[in-house]
Amino acid sequence: xxxxFRNLFRVPELRKxxxxxxxxxxxxxxxxxxxxxxxDVAALKSFVAxxxxxxxxxxxxxAGGALSEFAVFALGIMPYITSTIxxxxxxxxxxxxxxxxxxxxxxxxxxxxxxxxxxxxxxFVQAMxxxxxxxxxxxxxxxxxxxxxxxxxxLVAGTTLIMWLAExxxxxxxxxxxxxxIAASIISRLPIAAVQTAQVSxxxxxxxxxxxxxxxxxxxxxxxxxxxxIPVQYxxxxxxxxVYGGQMTYIPLKINQAGVVPIxxxxxxxxxxxxxxxxxxxxxxxxxxxxxxxxxxxxYMLMYSLLIIVFAYFYTAVTFNPIDISxxxxxxxxxxxxVRPGRPTAAYLDNILTRMTLPGxxxxxxxxxxxxxxxxxxxxxxxxxxxxxSILIVVSVALETMRQLEAQLHMRNYEGFFSR
Numbered sequence: 001x002x003x004x005f006r007n008l009f010r011v012p013e014l015r016k017x018x019x020x021x022x023x024x025x026x027x028x029x030x031x032x033x034x035x036x037x038x039x040d041v042a043a044l045k046s047f048v049a050x051x052x053x054x055x056x057x058x059x060x061x062x063a064g065g066a067l068s069e070f071a072v073f074a075l076g077i078m079p080y081i082t083s084t085i086x087x088x089x090x091x092x093x094x095x096x097x098x099x100x101x102x103x104x105x106x107x108x109x110x111x112x113x114x115x116x117x118x119x120x121x122x123x124f125v126q127a128m129x130x131x132x133x134x135x136x137x138x139x140x141x142x143x144x145x146x147x148x149x150x151x152x153x154x155l156v157a158g159t160t161l162i163m164w165l166a167e168x169x170x171x172x173x174x175x176x177x178x179x180x181x182i183a184a185s186i187i188s189r190l191p192i193a194a195v196q197t198a199q200v201s202x203x204x205x206x207x208x209x210x211x212x213x214x215x216x217x218x219x220x221x222x223x224x225x226x227x228x229x230i231p232v233q234y235x236x237x238x239x240x241x242x243v244y245g246g247q248m249t250y251i252p253l254k255i256n257q258a259g260v261v262p263i264x265x266x267x268x269x270x271x272x273x274x275x276x277x278x279x280x281x282x283x284x285x286x287x288x289x290x291x292x293x294x295x296x297x298x299x300y301m302l303m304y305s306l307l308i309i310v311f312a313y314f315y316t317a318v319t320f321n322p323i324d325i326s327x328x329x330x331x332x333x334x335x336x337x338x339v340r341p342g343r344p345t346a347a348y349l350d351n352i353l354t355r356m357t358l359p360g361x362x363x364x365x366x367x368x369x370x371x372x373x374x375x376x377x378x379x380x381x382x383x384x385x386x387x388x389x390s391i392l393i394v395v396s397v398a399l400e401t402m403r404q405l406e407a408q409l410h411m412r413n414y415e416g417f418f419s420r
Contacts, residue, residue, distance in 0.1 A: 014174075014408055021173035024165050025184045031073045031161070032066035032188075036154050038147045039070050040139055047137045061390065064185030070139070072158040075126055077181050080163045083118035084178070085261060087111060092318050116163065123159035127152045175401040183397040186390045197382040209380055216370065216388060220395045223363050226255040228356060230349065234334040249334075251325065253353060256360035258315040260393055263368050265315070266307035270300065305365040312361035313354075322349035367392050 009015045035041075048068045060067040063076030091097040091111070100107035131151055135143050140151070162181065169177030198206065229250040326345035335341050339348045367388035 008405065008409070011408070014405070017172065017174045021169055021175070021180065024169050024173060024177075025180070028073065028162065028165055028181055028184065029064070029188060031158060032064050032071050032185075033069065034072045036070050036072060036074065036151050038141050038151060040141045043137060043139045044068075044070055044134075047134070047139055061189075062182055062185055064188045066185075070134070072154055073162055074130070075123055075155050075159045076185065077159075077162050077166060077178060079122040079126060079159050080115075080119045080166065080178060081182075081264070082122055083115045085264070086118065087115050089318060119163055120156060120160060123156045124152065127155040130155070175397065175404060179393075179397045179400065183394050186394055189390075193382045197380055201380060205380065209382055212370075213391065216367065216391050217395055219363070220367070220392055221399065223256050223360065224254075224396055224399055227252045228255075228352065229253075230352065231337055232329055232334045233337055234332065251349070253349075253356060254360075255356055256363065257320060257353070257357065258312045258360070258364075259396065260364075260389065261315050262308045262311035262361065262364055263389055263392075265311040266304055266368075269307055270304060301369055304368060308365045308368060309358075309361040312364060313357055316353065316357050320353060322346040322353065325349060364392075 008018060059076065059078055062078050062081070063074060066073040066076060087097075091101050097111065100110050131140065131148055134140050140147065166177030166181050169175065169180050171177075173180070197209065201209070229252055231248060231250050233248050323346045326342060326349065329335065329345060330341040336345055336348065339345050370388040
């Protein structure tokens with residue numbers, strides 16, 4: 001492992017990409033501490049102290065604490081993530097977008113442009129909602145057209161800058177820029193969470209927490225790397241004097257095909273009733289929402305788990321189309337041994353994916369609920385800001401980044417991180 005890290009800095013191109021990525025992360029973290037003008041800091045601290053978990057805590061997790069400080073990057077990268085997910089769903093609904101997606105690099109550039117426009121629009125809507133929410137708690141010192149306009153423009157500009165930084169990392173750095181920024185946001189909260197836990201917890205509790213984290217990380221690694229390889233045999237073709245095909249390859253089907261997206265969808269849906277209830281704070285509906293959909297209630301955990309499983313199946317069906325895969329295999333003269341080409345191949349792949357998605361979805365639900373259960377049992381501050389979702393994202397991003405570095409090292413005849 002140490003030799004692999006030395007190899008990274010021996011290759012000038014990799015060294016340059018690593019330093020560029022670290023520089024972009026530093027710029028992002030600086031922007032997360034520049035407070036938006038016109039804010040009552042005392043009122044903001046009082047509001048943040050009253051908000052534990054829920055939508056505010058979830059958005060603040062992805063913003064790296066910038067939301068709780070009402071910084072320039074307060075909205076974080078969530079509008080960009082939401083726009084990307086929405087565009088993936090729209091490509092299934094609208095044939096024109098699906099056709100663009102199949103046009104290669106030119107079509108992908110057009111789709112990326114639509115994602116950018118949607119990101120700016122969503123950032124504007126979220127900035128207005130944030131201003132209205134903070135106005136009710138008197139966080140905004142002077143609520144008039146000029147101050148509100150300045151705050152909204154600042155927040156939208158901050159989100160646009162984050163989007164640009166993420167694309168720079170993807171293009172000139174290492175890893176997926178959006179994922180790297182999310183992981184950097186989460187890791188930035190680790191020291192504070194660790195210090196708070198050490199101050200109020202006994203050595204026994206700290207030991208238990210460390211063991212739980214290690215077990216969760218091991219389970220995440222096993223799940224993320226776990227896959228079923230579907231063998232595909234390609235027939236030999238003779239074109240002129242050359243022979244093509246004849247080799248055996250495979251289709252890798254991951255246990256957790258949907259990643260962390262089902263958790264994001266589930267939290268977003270569960271927060272909608274809470275947002276609506278804020279407009280009617282004294283109504284019976286608001287009381288019921290606060291009782292039955294509180295993060296620590298049994299009803300919340302059951303609904304949370306069910307939605308994660310449903311969205312895992314839904315998003316897997318959107319991102320993996322067995323019909324397209326079977327058509328591509330048949331077009332290039334391939335077949336799965338023992339399965340007829342065409343529709344039988346699509347049905348075979350769909351059946352396998354349906355059975356594999358259930359354990360992956362249940363695993364996601366357990367990872368999402370572990371922090372809530374532990375907080376209720378041990379009252380550990382660490383899991384308030386660094387729970388199962390955070391560990392899942394950080395480990396997933398680390399694995400993906402290491403895979404990219406591994407490929408780059410092998411291209412240059414160096415041993416990588418996974419080499420024996």
